[in-house]
Amino acid sequence: MREIRLNIVRNEDLSYSVFICSSEWGSVLNKVVSSIKPTSVAIVTDTIVSKLHLRSIVSYLPEGINYVTVEIPAGEKYKTRKMKEYIEDKMLKFGVDRKGLVIAFGGGVVGDIGGFVAATYMRGIPFIQVPTTLLSMIDSSIGGKVAVDTPYGKNMIGSFYQPKAVVINVDFLKTLPSEQIKNGLAEVIKHAIIADKNFFDFLLENRNDILELVNDKLEELIEVGCSIKKKVVESDEKESGLRKILNFGHTVGHAIESVSNYKILHGFAVSVGMVIEAQVSNKIGILPKEDLEKIKEILSLYGLPTSLRELKLKPRIISDMVRFMRSDKKSISGEIHMSLPKRIGEMIDSFSLPVEESLILSVFRDQFI
Numbered sequence: 001m002r003e004i005r006l007n008i009v010r011n012e013d014l015s016y017s018v019f020i021c022s023s024e025w026g027s028v029l030n031k032v033v034s035s036i037k038p039t040s041v042a043i044v045t046d047t048i049v050s051k052l053h054l055r056s057i058v059s060y061l062p063e064g065i066n067y068v069t070v071e072i073p074a075g076e077k078y079k080t081r082k083m084k085e086y087i088e089d090k091m092l093k094f095g096v097d098r099k100g101l102v103i104a105f106g107g108g109v110v111g112d113i114g115g116f117v118a119a120t121y122m123r124g125i126p127f128i129q130v131p132t133t134l135l136s137m138i139d140s141s142i143g144g145k146v147a148v149d150t151p152y153g154k155n156m157i158g159s160f161y162q163p164k165a166v167v168i169n170v171d172f173l174k175t176l177p178s179e180q181i182k183n184g185l186a187e188v189i190k191h192a193i194i195a196d197k198n199f200f201d202f203l204l205e206n207r208n209d210i211l212e213l214v215n216d217k218l219e220e221l222i223e224v225g226c227s228i229k230k231k232v233v234e235s236d237e238k239e240s241g242l243r244k245i246l247n248f249g250h251t252v253g254h255a256i257e258s259v260s261n262y263k264i265l266h267g268f269a270v271s272v273g274m275v276i277e278a279q280v281s282n283k284i285g286i287l288p289k290e291d292l293e294k295i296k297e298i299l300s301l302y303g304l305p306t307s308l309r310e311l312k313l314k315p316r317i318i319s320d321m322v323r324f325m326r327s328d329k330k331s332i333s334g335e336i337h338m339s340l341p342k343r344i345g346e347m348i349d350s351f352s353l354p355v356e357e358s359l360i361l362s363v364f365r366d367q368f369i
């Protein structure tokens with residue numbers, strides 16, 4: 001088992017551990033839950049994860065504990081305020097009180113909505129993240145951003161609310177469809193590009209083992225990936241500066257998701273977003289050409305797309321993408337901002353920069369040549 005400690009001390013100590021386990025995960029979970037001494041437990045999960053792994057998690061809860069399982073349908077479209085209410089009502093009906101515990105058991109959707117329920121239920125009760133997708137293991141379960149989507153945009157209603165612990169079992173990845181593995185790998189590669197050249201080389205060298213889900217390599221990958229997110233989150237819990245570097249590939253990635261009506265998986269959109277933003281960085285003389293080529297190479301090696309054409313998008317979507325980026329949360333006074341890499345493993349010192357629309361348009365057009 002590997003353990004990473006996140007040190008978050010604000011007005012109170014919000015520090016917690018991320019446990020990266022395989023066969024021993026059940027006993028770790030049992031200890032973590034026992035140490036919180038909850039009056040009852042609400043396991044928030046989705047229908048797919050429930051079918052595959054609910055029996056396992058239940059068998060590791062402390063003996064005799066009162067628990068309720070709240071299942072939501074799987075998928076982003078259920079990360080809504082309505083579904084949050086549904087979960088809360090189930091918990092209220094069961095009698096979960098202020099000393100109760102939420103276990104968010106699933107991918108990023110369940111983590112975000114389950115965490116948000118915990119943040120507001122009786123003004124806040126403890127919660128644990130038990131992530132089951134690669135994306136949630138290295139990204140969404142860490143950092144305390146919890147939210148639901150609205151018709152006006154994704155993650156528009158939410159909070160910063162830290163879990164008491166994150167318990168990862170890499171064996172859960174064995175049941176995850178390969179598209180979802182790739183979806184998470186895009187964020188893993190992003191972590192390497194923004195902060196760690198050695199990690200980038202590790203990902204290049206160990207591609208076969210990683211794609212074959214060899215436990216040792218997965219644990220190492222998750223440990224380094226989480227450590228990178230830890231460093232960023234510790235120094236900037238509420239996204240005022242350094243945390244912006246996590247947005248690399250996301251200014252364009254979010255626009256791609258939006259114009260595809262969220263049919264393109266997040267990681268695939270971010271993969272192309274990273275290439276485009278790296279091209280922008282190269283065009284304004286920041287990122288060397290050689291590093292740009294390496295970024296494209298690693299994404300291709302992991303079976304991720306590197307152009308808008310590969311995503312089967314048509315040139316006519318360009319204007320919609322620019323419009324989206326102008327009104328996105330990351331823009332400032334309508335000016336498009338991007339977090340750009342300086343070289344592999346390092347981002348620009350100011351974390352993000354305003355970028356001229358004419359430059360973005362020319363990079364977009366090049367994507368279709």
Ligand SMILES: NC(=O)c1ccc[n+]([C@@H]2O[C@H](COP(=O)([O-])OP(=O)(O)OC[C@H]3O[C@@H](n4cnc5c(N)ncnc54)[C@H](O)[C@@H]3O)[C@@H](O)[C@H]2O)c1
Pocket residue numbers: 046047048049052074075076079106107108109110112132133134135136139140141142143144145146154155172173174175176177180183
């Ligand atoms: N809070 C944050 O900091 C943060 C960061 C990044 C992304 N997110 C959010 O995360 C969400 C995406 O997360 P995701 O990619 O994990 O999607 P997801 O939760 O929708 O999971 C993807 C699919 O995999 C299934 N699944 C989960 N675990 C499985 C397993 N072990 N075996 C088989 N199937 C399994 C799910 O049922 C679902 O159908 C988005 O809502 C995004 O906004 C949040």
